[in-house]
Each structure stands twice: as structure tokens, then as C-alpha cells.
Amino acid sequence: MAADTDSPSLDDVLQHIRPAVRDRSEYIVDMPEGIDVKLNQNESPFDLPAGLKQELLDAHAQVEMNRYPSEQPEALRHALAEYDGVDPDQILVGNGSNEITYTFGLAFLDPGDPVVLPRPMFSLYEKVMRLQEADLTIVPPQDDFGFDADALATAAAETDAVLTILTTPNNPTGLAMTLDELEQVVTASSGFVVIDEAYVEFNPEGTAIDLLEQHPNVLILRTLSKGFGLAGARLGYLLAHPAVVTELMKARLPFMVDRFAEQTALAVLRRPDLIEDRVSRIEASITTLTEALQAMKGVEVVPSQANFVVFTTPLPADTLQDRLADRGVLVRNMGGYPELEGYLRVSAGTEEENNAFLDALDVSLEEAGAISEV
Numbered sequence: 175m176a177a178d179t180d181s182p183s184l185d186d187v188l189q190h191i192r193p194a195v196r197d198r199s200e201y202i203v204d205m206p207e208g209i210d211v212k213l214n215q216n217e218s219p220f221d222l223p224a225g226l227k228q229e230l231l232d233a234h235a236q237v238e239m240n241r242y243p244s245e246q247p248e249a250l251r252h253a254l255a256e257y258d259g260v261d262p263d264q265i266l267v268g269n270g271s272n273e274i275t276y277t278f279g280l281a282f283l284d285p286g287d288p289v290v291l292p293r294p295m296f297s298l299y300e301k302v303m304r305l306q307e308a309d310l311t312i313v314p315p316q317d318d319f320g321f322d323a324d325a326l327a328t329a330a331a332e333t334d335a336v337l338t339i340l341t342t343p344n345n346p347t348g349l350a351m352t353l354d355e356l357e358q359v360v361t362a363s364s365g366f367v368v369i370d371e372a373y374v375e376f377n378p379e380g381t382a383i384d385l386l387e388q389h390p391n392v393l394i395l396r397t398l399s400k401g402f403g404l405a406g407a408r409l410g411y412l413l414a415h416p417a418v419v420t421e422l423m424k425a426r427l428p429f430m431v432d433r434f435a436e437q438t439a440l441a442v443l444r445r446p447d448l449i450e451d452r453v454s455r456i457e458a459s460i461t462t463l464t465e466a467l468q469a470m471k472g473v474e475v476v477p478s479q480a481n482f483v484v485f486t487t488p489l490p491a492d493t494l495q496d497r498l499a500d501r502g503v504l505v506r507n508m509g510g511y512p513e514l515e516g517y518l519r520v521s522a523g524t525e526e527e528n529n530a531f532l533d534a535l536d537v538s539l540e541e542a543g544a545i546s547e548v
Contacts, residue, residue, distance in 0.1 A: 208502060211527045216345065216481055216519075219456070219521075223448070233437045258413060270408040270410045294319070294514055330359060338368070342379070348480040371395065376480050395411075402452075403452055459524070470539070473485055483519070491516050494518060502530070505520045
């Protein structure tokens with residue numbers, strides 16, 4: 175009979191989890207009850223048309239659910255290649271761009287490797303780099319919240335960074351880098367430079383795809399969650415040199431893109447007019463929001479080149495967020511970014527959603543006495 179042994183305590187068990195994991199926070203976006211207007215996650219306000227949904231349901235009936243999908247969805251890979259004017263072997267499709275971001279950490283970084291990140295930027299990047307125990311160099315923004323291209327190029331060169339991340343247009347500010355600024359950082363870098371183009375459809379600067387031909391260290395990251403309106407399908411993709419794509423495939427978990435998600439993306443790509451219409455309407459929505467916010471006394475707005483806008487008011491951001499939520503409108507408090515303390519972010523909505531937000535904001539500020547009677 176085996177000798178009696180004491181089971182380890184929960185604290186003892188948890189000690190076996192890496193400190194780099196235990197020191198991080200979960201990525202959770204709260205969803206309070208009673209919200210009618212959800213404008214906090216930079217989603218498209220437009221669902222797929224009913225006819226297209228029925229087409230997808232019919233296609234889903236033909237999917238062999240007992241079979242694994244291909245490691246790379248080749249039909250989608252070819253369709254995206256045609257959409258972007260590149261070769262299919264330059265594309266890697268993932269379960270959202272976030273999944274590909276985690277692959278960067280696995281493929282590129284050993285503990286202590288130098289990484290350059292600007293700030294403020296999408297918090298997932300710093301989380302992934304810290305999980306990999308990278309040596310981070312954080313570059314502060316300019317006074318207008320734009321990225322400091324000179325400082326980023328210098329940091330990448332001086333640290334011999336393995337990886338530098340640039341998000342343009344940038345979440346959380348909505349500001350874009352120029353193509354010349356991007357090339358400045360790329361040219362200064364001996365390591366990889368990720369250019370995250372999640373909001374490229376709204377960016378008047380356009381895409382940096384042309385950099386791929388001359389710079390094999392460039393990785394361009396895209397998502398179908400914003401302009402395409404497919405956040406629920408979890409699809410993103412990478413454009414890179416074919417040899418880089420081959421190496422990244424070795425670090426990925428298999429079967430990350432399901433058959434139904436691929437069918438959904440293909441159906442939308444077959445409808446370029448639908449994409450163009452949705453993007454145009456979202457751009458008009460941001461213009462409407464920006465102009466309305468600028469017209470409010472005491473409200474300051476950061477001009478946006480994305481599908482959201484960041485603003486501040488005389489009220490504390492957490493107080494105003496709560497007041498808006500009490501009126502059924504959910505926006506994002508940017509206080510988690512030190513540079514944006516006091517700011518809120520609102521996503522482009524439908525006309526009805528925008529009006530509901532602006533009405534709730536006006537009432538909230540009036541009730542707080544933040545706006546004087548005109």
C-alpha cells in the first residue's frame with residue numbers, strides 16, 4: 175500500500191506557472207447589463223445582409239464537420255492574394271490577427287531579446303512580448319500622440335531590435351504614420367518590423383505593401399474584423415516574404431481557421447461593393463462624430479484616421495463612462511494608457527447609434543454642469 179502523502183496546496187501548484195504569466199492580467203472587456211448602444215470595441219456597426227447570411231447557412235450545410243480543415247485555407251489565401259495584389263505564398267491566414275501576434279512571440283523571441291514598442295499602442299503587443307520575457311524599449315509619443323519616427327528608428331538601430339511593432343492607424347489614438355516614416359524605421363532596423371494595418375481601409379495614407387518587395391524584414395498584419403465587419407469570424411492574415419511565412423508556419427498551432435470562417439470571408443470578398451459601401455459609411459460616421467464632438471463646449475477631440483475617435487471632456491473619464499452606460503451607451507475608458515488618462519474612445523456607429531451617444535453625452539455633461547448655458 176502506498177505511503178500517505180500530503181497533496182500540494184493550491185499556492186504550491188500555482189508556483190509552477192511562469193512568473194511572466196502570473197504577472198500579467200487577463201484581456202477582458204466588460205459588458206455591463208442594460209447596454210443598447212455598444213461603441214467600445216472598434217467593431218463595424220453593420221452585420222452581414224440577411225441574404226448573405228442565408229447563403230452562408232446553405233454553404234455550412236455542405237461542410238464536412240468530421241474532417242479537419244486545411245492547415246492554410248488555400249481558397250481564402252488565393253482570394254486575399256488577389257485582393258492585395260501579392261502572391262499567395264506571401265500570405266499566412268490566422269484565427270484573427272491576435273493569434274498571429276502570439277506566433278510572432280514564439281517564432282522570434284528568446285528571453286532577453288530586444289524589442290521596440292511605441293506607446294500608446296494596442297496593449298496585447300506588450301503583453302505578448304512580456305510573456306516571452308523580451309527586453310522592451312518603450313518609445314514615448316510626440317505631443318500630439320503621434321509616433322516619434324526618429325526616436326523609433328534610433329531605438330531599433332541602437333538596441334539591434336529583433337522586433338519592432340508599428341500600428342498604423344494606431345489603436346488607441348486613431349493616428350497614422352506616413353509611408354516615409356514607416357520606411358525610415360524599416361531601413362534603420364536589422365530585425366523584423368511588424369506594420370499592423372488593422373484599420374487600413376480607413377487610412378488615407380494607404381498601405382505599406384510596397385515595402386515588402388525591397389525589405390524582407392517587413393511583416394504586414396491585417397484583420398477582417400474592422401472594414402470587413404467579420405469580428406465574430408476571427409480571421410486575420412499576414413503579408414510577408416514567402417521564406418518568412420514558411421518559417422512562421424513552423425511555430426503555429428495547426429488547424430487554426432475553420433471551414434465556415436473561410437466560407438464567410440470568401441463570400442464577403444466576392445462582394446467588393448459591399449466592403450466599399452460599409453467603409454464609406456463608417457468614414458462618414460467618424461466625420462459626423464468628430465464634428466459633433468468638436469462643436470461641444472469643453473470637449474477636445476483627437477483627429478482620427480480609423481473607425482473610432484478619442485476625446486476628453488471636463489468630466490473625469492470614469493464618471494462620464496458610467497453616466498453614458500446608465501443611459502445604455504457603452505464607450506471605452508482610455509485611462510489604462512498613461513498618455514490618455516481622462517480620454518474616452520467611441521467607435522463609429524450607425525446614424526441611430528451615433529445620435530444616441532451624442533444625446534447621452536450632451537445630457538451627461540449638462541447634468542454635471544460641465545457645459546454652461548449658451
